[in-house]
Amino acid sequence: MTGDDTGLAIDPTRGGGSIAGLSAPSSTSTSLLDAPVPAGGELDDRILAAALTLITRWGLGKTTLADVAREAGCSRATLYRVFPGGKQELFLALGRAELASYFASLVTCIERAATLEDALTDVVVEATRGLTGHEALQFVLEREPDIVLPFLGFHQVDRLYDAASAALGPALERFLPDTAGWAAEWVARAVLSYAFNPSPVIDLCTEADARDLVRRFYLPALQPQPALAARP
């Protein structure tokens, strides 16, 4: 039941401890969202890109630091100098960097949009495509859910909503001065729901379906139209 077919060694005596060299987060321990944002130097970028390539190919469990060093064209010593915490620190930094670039692409969508409807529609489409089209993420979700899901479930998901509100809220304030953060969270809820539980009839990767969802359920609540009768 724990993905032994992927070759992951899970030590049954250690409960929620280390899996494939990664500690699962708990409500009190470190999480993806606590990891420092990588400085973004050329060497850091090269190492992170190498790690991403290898994870897409082999998954988290089978990717070793030696593999990453080789793929990045640097020595293991150099890799440890940049990521002294080893595999755990490297993978968390990669997750954080991917999340930051994901949010940045969504902010761009909002900034380009002329109306709230366009902004939310574009964000839903881009966010869904970014999630379902992320090869490394989809690989680990499919093959190593026991490693990656603890970063998304229950205790962690609220922090993900916080992060989405903090990242997208400021850009949405142009349209929603008072409820931008909540709008970002609400959109994140729909994106996650449809990504994890796909609908046979609604595909949020398509603009028409995303726009329909936004028009139908979001705009009436976020931008209520004053009732005609109430006008003087």
Place this chain on the structure above:
Amino acid sequence: MTDDVRTRILRAAVTCVGRYGLSKTSLEDVAREADVGRATVYRYFEGGRDELLAETISFEVTTFFRRLALEVDDTPDFPTRMEKGLLFAHRAVLEHEVLQKVLDTEPERLLPHLTTAGPLILLALAAYLEPLLLDVDLREGLTPVAAADWLARLVLSFIIGQGRWDLGDPDEVHRLVNDHLLVGVLAPA
């Protein structure tokens, strides 16, 4: 009321998971707790320990949503039912000691099961909501099926995480349901 043997085994398994965790609960522990023989457990769960634990999680999820449905059974209107449901579900998750313990200590063993069960839970929730939506005025162009699917997604989403809302506060839940979640669903009064 006496449970049938299968239910007794599943209840015993929940108790054992609370005591020892998902990774350390053995088939023998469950048999002892249920006061049946190992062979009996195997008769009901031929796949052994893994099948028993997977079935235990499904059993507990089903029990959770049955209790939720019972809790909201006696409500005057749809919005009140949504409010009561969210309040109850939020509290029930927090107070579920076995769930909280497993989430804290071995989320990697539980979450893959729950994620796999997600689509089925969603279908069950939508199937529960749909007939209720036949009796309310929906916004023009919105079918009960589409409304039920959307509301089921929201309910599940809020059960998993409350986000910026305090789902322990009835006033906040009232605002969330009436000023946000149902605005695009129910026809304006």
